[in-house]
Every structure is written in structure tokens, then in C-alpha cells.
Amino acid sequence: MSNAPLQLQNICKNYGALRVTDDVSLNIEAGELHAIIGPNGAGKTTLIHQISGHAQSDSGRIIFDGQDVSRLPMAERARMGLVRSFQITSILPRFSALENVAIAVQARSGSSFSFFGNASKEPALNDAAIALLSRFGLAARAGVPAGQMSHGEKRQLEIAIALAAKPKLLLLDEPLAGTSHDESQRLINTLQELRKELPIVLIEHDMDAVFALADRVSVLVYGRIIASGSPQSIRDNAEVRAAYLGEEAA
Numbered sequence: 001m002s003n004a005p006l007q008l009q010n011i012c013k014n015y016g017a018l019r020v021t022d023d024v025s026l027n028i029e030a031g032e033l034h035a036i037i038g039p040n041g042a043g044k045t046t047l048i049h050q051i052s053g054h055a056q057s058d059s060g061r062i063i064f065d066g067q068d069v070s071r072l073p074m075a076e077r078a079r080m081g082l083v084r085s086f087q088i089t090s091i092l093p094r095f096s097a098l099e100n101v102a103i104a105v106q107a108r109s110g111s112s113f114s115f116f117g118n119a120s121k122e123p124a125l126n127d128a129a130i131a132l133l134s135r136f137g138l139a140a141r142a143g144v145p146a147g148q149m150s151h152g153e154k155r156q157l158e159i160a161i162a163l164a165a166k167p168k169l170l171l172l173d174e175p176l177a178g179t180s181h182d183e184s185q186r187l188i189n190t191l192q193e194l195r196k197e198l199p200i201v202l203i204e205h206d207m208d209a210v211f212a213l214a215d216r217v218s219v220l221v222y223g224r225i226i227a228s229g230s231p232q233s234i235r236d237n238a239e240v241r242a243a244y245l246g247e248e249a250a
């Protein structure tokens with residue numbers, strides 16, 4: 001039996017007549033950054049939804065940290081440490097970067113402090129939030145309303161918020177989308193650091209980033225994994241090149 005912290009066993013998801021993920025089986029091993037790539041509409045985001053619990057699978061099993069989480073709601077999975085990064089749309093734009101992270105720390109710690117808008121004024125929450133912001137180079141921006149931050153800063157903030165939940169495994173859906181070259185370089189550096197701490201499942205269209213970061217890559221096409229292996233083996237795989245990388249290179 002595998003000890004992999006995250007095990008997907010034959011999971012499927014249909015939307016009406018459309019089979020979006022089709023018999024996906026995959027182990028995410030301890031300490032690995034596992035990238036999932038594939039053409040638009042291949043089912044990558046749906047797969048992340050199924051893993052996080054945002055969407056329930058129609059069949060198959062998801063084992064996390066030795067437990068079958070297939071039927072657990074998202075909040076329960078997050079409490080166990082299976083955390084998906086918040087999307088920018090989940091950032092509270094009128095709250096400062098510090099408040100956004102402090103609220104996430106509070107949610108994790110179950111602080112009894114009742115009015116969440118003042119979470120950043122509780123010293124313990126504030127210190128933890130500042131420490132996270134500093135890690136992401138955002139300490140100097142702590143007081144800035146999140147809505148006024150640059151796109152790249154918001155992407156960093158998203159990851160800081162996810163880390164506030166103390167994940168054991170992190171699911172990231174296109175963290176580099178819409179970022180400038182400099183911003184994406186900063187995010188890649190952040191991910192290089194993070195990967196040393198916890199396993200990461202990364203969906204990303206930026207192939208340079210994928211091949212720089214991933215220990216293993218799986219390729220999803222029409223909801224099925226057609227190949228899984230080292231970045232080099234994926235680059236060299238003729239079926240992958242035809243189905244996806246060739247298309248990108250064109």
C-alpha cells in the first residue's frame with residue numbers, strides 16, 4: 001500500500017453528458033511538486049475542485065493523509081491540511097494585505113475574536129500575519145488595501161493566505177496567470193522555497209515554469225492522464241508532444 005500523502009484512485013466527474021475527468025489515478029508523493037498540464041478544457045481545474053472538495057467526484061476515491069476524504073466537504077479537507085490557494089476573487093479588496101492574512105490565520109486558529117474586521121489588531125494574529133507577509137516580500141505593503149495591490153502582489157498574497165491555513169499539501173491553480181515577467185519570476189522563486197516544505201500540486205500553462213519547478217509532470221487530455229513522469233520524459237514523449245506541447249510550440 002502506498003504512503004503517498006495524496007492518492008487519487010479512479011476518480012471521475014461528469015457535468016451532464018460531459019465526462020470531464022475520466023478515471024484519474026495519481027499519487028502525489030511526499031516532498032514533490034507535481035505539475036498537471038494539458039490543453040484548455042482538459043479538466044485540470046475540475047480535478048483541483050474534486051481534490052479540494054469544491055466539487056464532489058461521481059466515482060473513485062481520494063485518500064489524503066491516510067484517510068478517505070472523498071465525501072468530506074471542502075472545509076473539512078482544509079482543516080486536515082488539504083488546502084487550495086484562494087483565488088484573487090476571494091481576496092477582500094477593501095481590507096489591507098495584513099487584514100486579509102490575519103483573517104486567514106484567525107480562521108485556522110479558531111480565535112474567539114468575534115469581529116473579523118479587527119483580526120489584524122489581535123497581537124498573536126498580527127504577528128503571524130506579518131511573518132507570512134514578510135516571507136512573501138509584502139511586509140512593506142501590509143497596510144495597503146488588497147484591491148490596490150498589483151496583480152503579482154495579489155498572487156503572492158493568495159499564497160500567503162493559503163499558507164496561513166497551515167497546509168500539509170497545497171493545490172495551486174495557475175498561480176502565474178496574468179503576471180508580468182518579473183512578477184512570475186518572483187512567484188517562481190517563492191514556489192522554489194515552498195516546495196522544500198510541503199508537497200504541491202500545480203496547474204500551470206507556463207511551460208518554462210512547469211519544467212523549472214516540477215519533480216513530476218502529469219498530462220491531462222480530455223480528462224484522462226495520458227502520461228506521467230519526470231519533466232524530461234514528458235518533453236520527450238511523442239504522444240504528449242502531439243496532444244499538447246506541439247500545439248503550444250506551434
Ligand SMILES: Nc1ncnc2c1ncn2[C@@H]1O[C@H](COP(=O)(O)OP(=O)(O)OP(=O)(O)O)[C@@H](O)[C@H]1O
Nearest residue numbers: 015016018020038039040041042043044045046047
Ligand atoms: N460547473 C461546470 N458545469 C458544466 N461544465 C463545466 C463546469 N466546469 C467545467 N466545465 C466544463 O468541463 C470542461 C473542463 O473544464 P476545466 O475548467 O476543468 O478545464 P481546464 O483544463 O482547467 O481548462 P483551462 O486550461 O482552460 O483552465 C470544459 O469543457 C468546461 O466547459
